[in-house]
Amino acid sequence: MQLAKYMQGDVTVIALDGRLDSGTATRVQQDLEALVPEGAPVLLDLSRVSYMSSAGLRVLLLVYRQANDSGARIALAAVPRDAYEIMAATGFLDFFTVSDSVADGVTALSA
Amino acid sequence: MGDIQPWDGGRLAGRTIAILMEGDFVEPEVHYYQRRFAEEGAHTEFLTRLWGQRELTFNGHEYQQPFTVNGDLEAVDEERLRAIDALIVPSGMVSDRLRYSEDIDALAPATRLLKRAFAIPTVLKGIICHGMWLASPIPDVVRGRRVTCHNNLIGDVRNMGAAYTDQDIVVDGDLVTARTADHCHLFARTIIDLVAARRARRPSWTKPPVPAVRRIETEPATALAPAGTRAPATTGSAATGAPATTTPATANGSAATNGSAPRAVTALTRPGVVVSDLVAGYVTRYDADSEVVELRTSDGWPVRTRLTGTVSAEFLRNLGDPRIDASAHLPELLTPGRQLFVHGLFYPDDDAFDAKRLVFLGRRPEEYDFEKPDWWVRQIQELGRFYRRAQFGSGGPIDFADYRTVLRLGGEKADHHIQETDTISRLVYGMSSAYMLTGDEDFLDVAEQGAKYLRDHMRFVDRDEDVVYWYHGIDVTGGGERKLFTSEFSDDYDAIPMYEQIYALAGPTQLYRVTGDPRISADIEGTLRLFQRFFRDEERGGYFSHIDPITLSPHHETLGTNRSRKNWNSVGDHAPAYLFNLFLATGDDRHAAMLEETFDLIVEHLPGTDSPFVQERFHADWSPDYTWDWQQNRAVIGHNLKIAWNLMRMMAVRPKDKYRKLADHIGRTMPEFGSDRQRGGWYDVIERTLGAGETRHRLTWHNRKAWWQQEQAILAYQILAGHTGDQEFLRQAREAAAFYNAFFLDHDEGGVYFNVLADGTPYLLGTERLKGSHSMSMCHAAELCYLAAVYERLLLNDEPLTLWFRPSPGGFTDRVLRVAPDALPPGRVRLDWVEVDGRPYSAFDPLGLTVKLPDSESPLTVRAHLAPAGDPPATG
Structure with missing residues (x-):
């Protein structure tokens, strides 16, 4: 799993690339903790996530809380279909802002 | 100023003392620290907010002496903070x-640093003189803790909720406070002693800031447990052996007083003081002419009691009952053998106790109103109504979106929008039990909707692992829904504690039991798989207390002091x-087997030879853990x-002689150590072993009595009496039930009180005013009503009991409804x-206590009438 961070205007975009499962979750969580800015909007680009397990969902939950605690808005972009279905079934989608593309996500967070 | 090198041979060699700095510091104090800590071998570093500069030079308060600082407090990351042994606010x-913040909504960087330091017990916090100003935006860190400060700040620290203590130096766990800069030598000395005494560090995990909502009456903890590690209460030599130096120190100097506290003396030997108190006793003699009643307490202490002209008397009353005056019947009521409570005054010049208020427990001697057949049923009905009204209004629709964990004393909701999984679960427990005893479908409706809400909002179905676990709760501020995935309680922060998962199932x-709903059964089984696969210690048995939320491992280093630990709860x-x-x-045999393993482990590992009390905290290999947070x-x-x-x-269920023996042993030894045998009731947290020169175990926080511990006593002694027929157990059961019913029922607002003082007066401060929160939420109070009704009627008083069930159409495997009211012989x-x-x-x-249900398209209402069978046990 590779992580890349770049700015789109005021929005920090973090792109995840690879499998997010129990093998990678701990490291991804640590990396995200360091990359998620305090108090500024952040967009997680999941378009290149090939697989997401429940451990991956738990990582998203912790990142979500970290962002919330620092007052940052957080959104997900381009959630892979499989992951989307799991997230819908487990009630995740109710509390994340989800957009189809990075551009839409940036627009939503900049609004 | 040249560098002052630490002495390599000192006992603090390798240790780091960090001191916050800014302008208007007190020169002699700071210079003293520089030299004194170096003398012990410690490295001293000064930290300030550098405002983007490489260094800043400050002037002192008295002599404007310059002092240059290049340590950046904003650059102290977690690793560096953990490496600090003591952080001093001078x-x-x-x-x-340092508490200046340009953003009025944000904490100043130095306050943030202090807050982070408070989350790490291994970092000793030293705050002296006016230093407490820095903590004023984060009062949670000192709430309930003993502190001292400059006399000018006494009002401030009291407003922060700290327990101001009139001493020059106060040590409260990992917090050391001192009165003024003129006590900097005693302060430094105390810090040196404590840092030196602290054991070689274990890897410590830094907790994020303690959230605003703290665990309220955790069963394992107590409301105001300071978060410190073990340290001497005060260092005697520093606190009391010092001369009272009275030179003003910094701003607005005012004289310090000598901090030696008065010697503790027992209430009755305190000279010249009128003491108000409670006596629980049995009448041995009443003399109508002299108006003297002689009483004997549970432990045999005789009390000569005088009825004063202003005495009032009443009968015990249940929730929902009016007060019934008994004052007119005193001569008939004060007959030998009768138990009663007397509130009154002890005067120093009189050996008699002046009675002011009497509470009678029944109309006749040995009659206890709480043993009347409908007592507990009416009580659970009133509890159910209170929580129904408080959470959803009376009679209207039930909407769990309106549910709140924090309820004020009268049941009103506070401006607080958390819904904790475990408090909803406890409400569901209480309402289900209330339905079983009363058949009131409104209670069942609350329970079913609560269970559905838990399923829809609090449940995480982990499809990869095929397990279920439960969120800590959700925050519904502003109509949104923010999931709180891991625990928000400071004991367990950022972990998945077993305790919360267990209570999510309650x-x-x-x-x-009532409906047989297969959706509930599936979630219970999924949660049990979580326990078996991730919490269980396959090798040594038992379950770990916490797992890491990402890896689901109990051994992950982020768990800190909760890593690879087991405790009573887990x-x-x-x-x-x-x-x-x-x-x-x-x-199901699987469930019986899990119970059996549980009790085998309890019998094997919990009783200790070092104490009358069981050991509650363990490492993975079952060796006792004496270091954990507040429990020690x-x-x-x-x-x-x-x-x-x-x-x-x-x-x-699966009887073993060792179970009975341990229960009997605890039942016989506990009253002496854990109960208040002259006032009634049971205490809270206590030191397991005696200190030097002590003959009584010390109460750790206070001598208050918590509602749930009274419940445990009542149920323990009722079932012991029910099994054995032993009159001593029956007496303990009655005394405990008498105290609970006399002092915990809130006749004004409804519900029960959280804590009462030793004399039964409600304790209504802070979080202990609340009625909905952690473990208050109709759990223990309802459990008591349900099980006391079962034990009293079926085991003790030979009376029948009718229970209600409401099986759902697809409910219960093979359509068999099991109606056993509890695990009874x-x-x-x-x-x-x-x-x-x-x-x-x-x-x-x-005899099997089962009902073969008819097929049905809709829920059935089942009433099961249970009656005592067989011979009651011989009395002994």
Whole structure:
């Protein structure tokens, strides 16, 4: 799993690339903790996530809380279909802002 | 100024003392620290907010002496903070300058650093003189803790909720405070002693800031448990052996006083003081002419009591009952053998106790109103109504979106929008139990909607692992829904604690007994798989107390002091919280086997030879953990009683002599150590072993009495008496029930009080005013009503009991409804008759206590009439 961070205007975009499962979750969580800015909007680009397990969902939950605690808005972009279905079934989608593309996500967070 | 090198041979060699700095510091104080800590070998570093500069030079308060600082407090990351042994907030105006924040909604960087330091018990916090100013935006860190400060700040620290203590130096766990800069030598000396005494560090995980909502009456903890590690209460030499130096120190100097506290003396020997108190006793003699009543307390202490002209008397009353005056009947009531409570005054010049208020427990001697058949049923009905009204209004629709964990004393909701999973689960438990005793469908409606809400909002179905776990709760501020995935309680922050998962099952399981809803059963089984696969210690048995939220491992380093640990809750609390009830509903051998393993582990590992109380905290290999947070080497009295109670329940499932023996042993030894035998009631947290020169175990926080621990005593002694017929156990059961019913029922607002003072007066401060929060939420109070009704009627008083059930259409495997009211000795209860939807029904097993349900498209209403069977035990 590779992580890349770049700015789109005021929005920090973090792109995840690879499998997010129990093998990678701990490291991804640590990396995200360091990359998620305090108090500024952040967009997680999941378009290149090939697989997401429940451990991956738990990582998203912790990142979500970290962002919330620092007052940052957080959104997900381009959630892979499989992951989307799991997230819908487990009630995740109710509390994340989800957009189809990075551009839409940036627009939503900049609004 | 040249560098002052630490002395390599000092006892603090390798240790780091960090001191916050700003302008208007007190020169002699700071210079003293520089030299004194170096003399002991410690490295001293000065930190300030550098405002983007490489260094800043400040001037001192008295002589404007310059002092250059290049340590950046904003650059202190977690690793560096953990490496600091003591963080000092010095005197003068330093703290005031450092608490400046340009953003009025944000904490100043130095305050943030201090807050982070408070989350790490291994970092000693030293705050002297006016230093407490820096903590004023984060009062949670000192709330309930003993501190001292400059006399000018006494009002401030009291407003922060700290316990101001009139001493020059105060040590409270990992917090050392001192009165003024003129005490900097004593302050430094105390810090040196404590840093030196602290053991080689274990890897410590830094907790994020303690959230605003703190755990309220955790069963394992108490409301105001300071978060410190073990340290001497005060360092005697520093605190009291010092001369009272009285030179003003910094701003507005005012004289310090000598801090030696008065010697503690017992109430009755305190010279010249009128003491108000409570006596619980049995009448031995009444002389109408002299108006003197002689009483004997539970432990045999005689009390000569005088009825004053202003004495009032009343009978015990249940929730919902009016006060009934007894003043006119005193001569008839004050007959030998009768138990009563007397509030009154002890005067120093009189050996008699001046009675002011009497509470009688029944109309006749040895009559106890709480043993009347409908007492507990009416009580649970009133509790159910209180929580129904408080959460959803009276009579209207039930919408759990309106549910709040924090309820104020009268049931009003506070401006607080958290819904904790475990408090909803506890409400579901209480409402299900209320339905079983009363058949009131409104209670069942609350329970079913609560269970559905838990399923829809609090549940995480982990499809990869095929397990279920439960969120800590959700925050519904502003109509949104923010999931709180891991625990928000400071004990367990950022972990998944077993305790919360166990209690998430309490309500749904009790409801499952009533409805057999297969969706509930699936979630219970999924959660049990979580326990077996991730919490369980396959090698040494038992369950770990916490797992990491990402890896689901109990051994992950982020768990800090909760890493690879077991405790009473994680090992034993399964049984009372849900496992007995699950077994009663299913009759499944797997559940009986899990119970058996639980009690085998309890008997093997919890009793210690070093104390009358069980050991509650363990490492993975079952060696005792005496270091954990607030628990140290302390006992929760109610846990001991809970163990006795549940061992006796286990005697009805898979009896073993060792279970009975341990329960009996606890039952016989506990009153002396854990109860208040002259006032009644049971205490809270206590030191497991005696200190030097002590003959009584010390109470850790206070001598208050918590509602749930009274419950444990009542149930433990009722079931012990029910099994054995032992009159001493029966007496303990009655005394505990008398105290609870006399002092915990809130006749003004409804519900029960959280804590009362030793004399039974409600304690209504801080979080202990609340009625909905953690473990208050209709859990223990309702459990008491339900089980006291079962034990009193069926085991003790030879009376029948009718229970209500409401099986759902697809409910219960093979359509078998199990109606056993609790794990009672086989053969003691039989099922006399059954009604289904109001009609007599015959397909039931009177000795197996099961009903073969008819097929139905809609829920059925089942009434099961249970009656005592067989011979009552011989009295002994």
